[in-house]
Amino acid sequence: MNPEFDLTQGPLAPTREPLAYGVLAAVCLAALMLPLTFVGVAVATPAIGRELGGSPLALSWTTNAFMLTFGSVLMAAGTLADEFGRKRLFSLGVALFGLTSLALVFVPSLLWLNLLRGVQGLAGAAALAGGSAALAQAFDGPGRTRAFSLLGTTFGVGLAFGPILAGVLVEHAGWRGIFLSGALIGGLSLGFGVPRMLESTDPEARGVDWPGTLSFTLALVLLTWGILQAPQSGWSSPWVVLLLLGALLALWLFIVVERRAARPMLDLSLFRYARFVGVQVLPIATCYCYVVLLILLPIRFIGVEGYSAIDAGMLMIALSAPMLVVPFAAGWLHRWFSAGNLSSLGLVVAAGGLFWLSRVGPGQAPIERVWPLLVIGLGSGLPWGLMDGLSVSVVPKERAGMASGIFSTTRVAGEGIALALVVALLAGLVQHALGTVAGPAESVMLAARQLAGGDLAASVASLPALQPQALQQAYAEAFSQLLQVLMIITLLAAAVVRVALHEPRHPGPRSTDQRNSKNS
Structure with a gap:
């Protein structure tokens, strides 16, 4: 292969610079999708709950399903990019992200939304891993530093303006408009940037560590599930204890697998x-x-x-x-x-x-x-x-x-x-703030979870003896205590x-x- 066009070789040749900037454009566009859908769904959660219903636990998975699948396969995605091609995995990830975003526009229920959000997390991991690897191959030296700085800036732009853009979309097009914007950005990345990318692989790629990937994913899923389930069932409930013990067992298995692997993940x-x-x-x-x-x-x-x-x-x-x-x-x-x-x-x-x-x-x-x-x-x-x-x-x-x-x-x-931990803690603090309320303990617990999930109307229905202002005051007191806990964690x-x-x-x-x- 001509080194001038071999992305696995050294510095960029002048004739390849337009192609390198095409890669940069594609990856930055794809990177814009991730923070937009991350913070956008948070802005849209109350609207999603009003239209599709669902318990506070089910609504929390609109964010957690994405983060779980994204985080658990990111290292494996990097290995796949090296083995099967950075451009190939990036293109597949962006295409799948765009398609799932489009499908999310038409979801009929919260269950389908959460399932598709999990698929979207897999696609996001593939896009980020493949795109980052392709970017590292397309640039070298100071150019690589500047390229990754611009990539970081793109994430910053998505985080900075994602909430207001999501707010405008929710107000004028409904919460489904957030996912439609993700599909459009993905289409731009595929149509504009991907054709300018060159394929590259690592001839010494070691293959995916599937035992490590599966045990790590299982540990994350069980841990997050247990933490989210705790406010509803109680930390001492057999179901929550079983989930948390399962997470510890899966983590132990992951450590054992990685210690014995010839080339661990x-x-x-x-x-x-x-x-x-x-x-x-x-x-x-x-x-x-x-x-x-x-x-x-x-x-x-x-x-x-x-x-x-x-x-x-x-x-x-x-x-x-x-x-x-x-x-x-x-x-x-x-x-x-x-x-x-x-x-x-x-x-x-x-x-x-x-x-x-x-x-x-x-x-x-x-x-x-x-x-x-x-x-x-x-x-x-x-x-x-x-x-x-x-x-x-x-x-x-x-x-x-x-x-x-x-x-x-x-x-x-x-x-x-x-x-997951912070949401569970907030629900517990709200329940403590409502502890003196006259009413069934189950109703107080349900109202606390609903308030922690941002559903004031539902919590009023659960505790009709209380005025909305009293519930808002209890929530504010709990949120203030939560912020002080976060302050202590940050100082440590x-x-x-x-x-x-x-x-x-x-x-x-x-x-x-x-x-x-x-x-x-």
Whole structure:
């Protein structure tokens, strides 16, 4: 093969640059689909519940089904991309994502919606893994860094403007319009970018570690299911205990399989590096101080406080807009300050914003929420802008690929688990706030789950003796307590990151080569 057209070879030849930018356009368009459907579904959840019905547990799967399948197969998808072709897997993932988005426009029930959301998560993992691998092959050196920076910016744009776009679509086209927009973006990516991509494979690809993939997926599904089921059945119920024990058994099986595999999907020896462990804490920390709010706040604003979808989307911009700027600033500041210091500082700032937001009571003007949301977004943006690069710089270079896959899986799987835990905790806190209400315990428990899911009307029907204002006050009290718990988790993560990613102070700007040589 002519090296000029071989994506597995070195730097880009000048005649291949238009093709490389075509790859970049295709991958960025595809990347725009993911945050839009992620945050968009959160904005649409109250409308979905009104039209399709369903219990709070069933409605929570509209988000969790996507995150579970996405996170559990991401590492396997990367291996498939290397073995069967990056372009091929990317094209398949985008096409399947677009088709499932189109099918979601016509779903007749919540069950079908949740099943298709699971398929959409599989498609998203294939698109991201194949697209990232293709992008890494299409660019080299500084060009690769800029390409992946633009990819990260695309995610930021989706997170920043996804809520308001989703709000406009819900108000004027209904919640199904969100999925239609995903299908249209997928079609643009396939039609414009994919024809400009060249195929590439890894001749030394090792094949998919199916035992590891299946045991890891089973552990994630059982753990998330058990956490979500707990508010409904109780943490001590036999069903919940069985699910959680099954998750532990599946996790043990996964560890045994990976230790014995000749070429494991997850090299457990990487966790001997303290800095590698510290990097894994970063996406987990941002889950609790930032990502869960992308889901919970629209549900609160729309379902409990009665904001319109557009007004809720406008408020959410205060939280997500800093992601357009702060990650770039973090990369610039890293020339003078260590990643550990910057990341821990950002988490402390985010924790301060969480505490500030917890002090804003119901009925206050929207502007009172804007400032703490901005602080949370600003603080979260510092580790967000550094952790992708850190994920591959804190291990030996020959293990960078696996480290990146582990980091991506930790991020996505951690988001699903964090969301399930936080929703379960919120339901428990709401139930505690309603504990003195006269009425059957089962009715109080049901009303708490309905409130936590953003269905104020249903909770009023479950507890007709209470006025809506009383239920809103109980929810606000519980949400304030939840924010303070998230603040504590974020502060603990900041301390771990500060210790694990500690570096000696550098007197001046550091070059990339200096940083890499130190971290390798």
